[in-house]
Amino acid sequence: MKVLLVEDSKAVAEVVFDYFEGAKFEEAEFDDAEYDLDYAPTGSLGFQLAQDNRYDCIILDIMLPGMDGISVCKELRALGNDTPIIMLTARDTNQDMLTGLKTGADDYIVKPFDLELLEARIQAVIRRTKGSGFKTTLTVGDLAMDLSSHQVTRSGQNIKLNPSNFKVLKLLMEKHPVVATREEIEHLLWPDEQPDQDILRKHIYQLRSKLDKPFKTERLKTVPKIGYKLEE
Numbered sequence: 001m002k003v004l005l006v007e008d009s010k011a012v013a014e015v016v017f018d019y020f021e022g023a024k025f026e027e028a029e030f031d032d033a034e035y036d037l038d039y040a041p042t043g044s045l046g047f048q049l050a051q052d053n054r055y056d057c058i059i060l061d062i063m064l065p066g067m068d069g070i071s072v073c074k075e076l077r078a079l080g081n082d083t084p085i086i087m088l089t090a091r092d093t094n095q096d097m098l099t100g101l102k103t104g105a106d107d108y109i110v111k112p113f114d115l116e117l118l119e120a121r122i123q124a125v126i127r128r129t130k131g132s133g134f135k136t137t138l139t140v141g142d143l144a145m146d147l148s149s150h151q152v153t154r155s156g157q158n159i160k161l162n163p164s165n166f167k168v169l170k171l172l173m174e175k176h177p178v179v180a181t182r183e184e185i186e187h188l189l190w191p192d193e194q195p196d197q198d199i200l201r202k203h204i205y206q207l208r209s210k211l212d213k214p215f216k217t218e219r220l221k222t223v224p225k226i227g228y229k230l231e232e
Contacts, residue, residue: 002036002054003122006046006072007061007088012111013039016059019115043067050076050083057122061088062100070103077104082174084125088113102191128178138173141232143211143219145173154215164189165207172220172230181227204228
């Protein structure tokens with residue numbers, strides 16, 4: 001597993017490197033791969049490394065000299081980089097956590113952190129995304145999404161989606177079989193300001209009409225009071 005650590009504290013970096021040296025990701029689909037860590041002490045270098053290399057996960061400190069972690073995350077997502085990102089924050093505040101998640105982070109952990117917990121979080125985001133940051137296609141049953149061409153098909157039949165519906169479906173496919181909460185989808189569509197009305201229901205209706213209506217089997221399921229998920 002190739003991991004990028006972006007952290008300005010060399011002391012923290014050394015502790016993390018010592019812990020993961022020789023450790024393995026014990027998942028059958030990853031062949032017990034050892035962790036291979038790269039290190040960047042600044043946000044700008046971390047941003048460059050993330051562009052130039054393929055990583056299974058990025059551990060990104062929020063407080064960095066020059067280009068901060070929030071900016072790095074935001075710019076990577078704007079460029080279409082879907083590599084799982086775990087934010088490190090020195091302050092246990094909801095604002096830091098929400099800001100990180102809204103700009104595209106997959107998870108966060110508060111300093112000082114337990115190394116076993118950090119490893120568990122890394123494994124969780126990698127399992128959840130299944131390396132989708134490096135894939136050119138996502139599949140759930142007979143449903144397929146080409147991330148480069150933005151083409152969606154079901155049973156070989158093309159499905160035309162508007163940009164918002166495409167974003168929602170991509171999130172649902174990445175999280176499959178886990179539920180995508182209403183809050184996650186709303187933050188994805190409206191990261192800066194939540195709408196006053198329940199516009200999300202309209203988007204889900206549009207997506208369902210494209211995804212399920214022409215077919216015999218429903219893929220998009222509503223999980224009452226929680227969110228939505230895809231079923232094979």
